[in-house]
Amino acid sequence: MPRSARRPPAVILAPQEVEKMRVVGRFAAWILDQVEGLVRPGVTTGEIDRLVARLTHERGGVCAPLGYPKGSRHPFPKHCCTSVNHVVCHGIPSDQHVLKEGDIVNVDVTPILDGYYGDTSRTFLVGEVDPEARRLVEDTFECMRRGIAAVRPGAHVGDIGAAIVEYAHARGHSVVTQFAGHGIGRIFHGPPTISHAGRRGQGLELRPGMTFTVEPMINMGDWRCQILADHWTAVTVDHSLSAQFEHTVTVTEDGVEVLTLGEGRTLALD
Numbered sequence: 113m114p115r116s117a118r119r120p121p122a123v124i125l126a127p128q129e130v131e132k133m134r135v136v137g138r139f140a141a142w143i144l145d146q147v148e149g150l151v152r153p154g155v156t157t158g159e160i161d162r163l164v165a166r167l168t169h170e171r172g173g174v175c176a177p178l179g180y181p182k183g184s185r186h187p188f189p190k191h192c193c194t195s196v197n198h199v200v201c202h203g204i205p206s207d208q209h210v211l212k213e214g215d216i217v218n219v220d221v222t223p224i225l226d227g228y229y230g231d232t233s234r235t236f237l238v239g240e241v242d243p244e245a246r247r248l249v250e251d252t253f254e255c256m257r258r259g260i261a262a263v264r265p266g267a268h269v270g271d272i273g274a275a276i277v278e279y280a281h282a283r284g285h286s287v288v289t290q291f292a293g294h295g296i297g298r299i300f301h302g303p304p305t306i307s308h309a310g311r312r313g314q315g316l317e318l319r320p321g322m323t324f325t326v327e328p329m330i331n332m333g334d335w336r337c338q339i340l341a342d343h344w345t346a347v348t349v350d351h352s353l354s355a356q357f358e359h360t361v362t363v364t365e366d367g368v369e370v371l372t373l374g375e376g377r378t379l380a381l382d
C-alpha cells in the first residue's frame with residue numbers, strides 16, 4: 113500500500129459530515145457559555161469539570177478528554193482541561209484548586225456527538241484582572257482570529273502560523289511550539305499539524321473540506337514549556353502567564369467556516 117493511503121495528509125470531511133461538526137461545534141460553544149457563567153473567585157476547577165461533564169452527558173454526548181488517549185499508561189483523568197495563569201494547556205481540574213481574583217483560566221472542552229468531535233477553548237478572566245494579563249488574553253484572541261482569517265482554499269498551513277507569530281511578536285509575546293492545532297472530525301487529533309509559528313507559503317495547501325483546529329498558546333515571557341510529574345500539566349518554564357483560544361474550523365469553497373462559534377455569534381475575519 114502506498115504511504116499516502118495509510119497516512120492521509122489531512123482530515124477531509126464530506127458536506128454531510130460538516131453538518132455533524134456544526135451540531136457538535138455549536139454544542140461545545142454552548143458548554144463554554146455555561147462555564148463562563150460559573151467562573152468567578154471561589155469556584156474550583158473541579159466544579160467547572162463537573163458542569164462540563166453534566167451538560168455533555170445530559171445531551172447524550174461523551175467528553176473526549178476523559179481517558180484520552182485510549183490505552184495510554186497515563187490517560188487524562190478529567191472531562192475538560194482547566195489551565196490557570198502560567199499553565200499553558202492540559203491543566204487537570206481539581207476540587208482543591210480554588211480560582212482567585214485576578215486569575216486567568218483557559219477551559220478547553222471537546223464533546224463528542226454522533227461520533228464527531230468539537231474542540232474549543234476560551235480564556236476567562238476571574239474577577240478583576242491586571243491590565244497586563246488582560247492585554248495578553250486579548251492579544252491571544254487576536255492571534256487566533258488572524259490565524260483563522262488566513263484559512264482559505266489555496267492558502268498553506270504555514271500561512272496560519274505566520275499570521276499568529278507575527279502578531280504575537282509585534283505585541284511582545286512568545287508563541288508555544290510544543291503544541292499545535294490538529295485535524296479533527298471522527299478523530300480527536302488527526303493530520304495536518306497546524307503550527308502556530310509557521311512560515312508563509314510553507315506546508316500543505318488547504319482544500320475545501322479540510323477540518324482542523326486553530327489554538328494558539330501565547331506566553332508573556334519564554335515560549336518554552338515543561339510537563340509536570342502528573343504527565344499532563346504544561347507550564348511555562350519561567351512561570352510567565354500563558355493564554356489560549358481555540359476554534360474548530362473547516363475550509364469552504366471560498367474561505368473558512370468556524371464550527372465552534374455558537375448560536376448567533378460571528379467572528380469578523382477581515
Ligand code: MF3
Binds near residue numbers: 177180325344
Ligand atoms: N482539547 C485539547 C486540544 O485542543 C486536547 C486535550 S487532550 C486531553 O487538542 F487529554 F488533555 F484532554
Ligand code: CO
Binds near residue numbers: 220
Ligand atoms: Co482543545
Ligand code: CO
Binds near residue numbers: 231294325327358
Ligand atoms: Co485541539
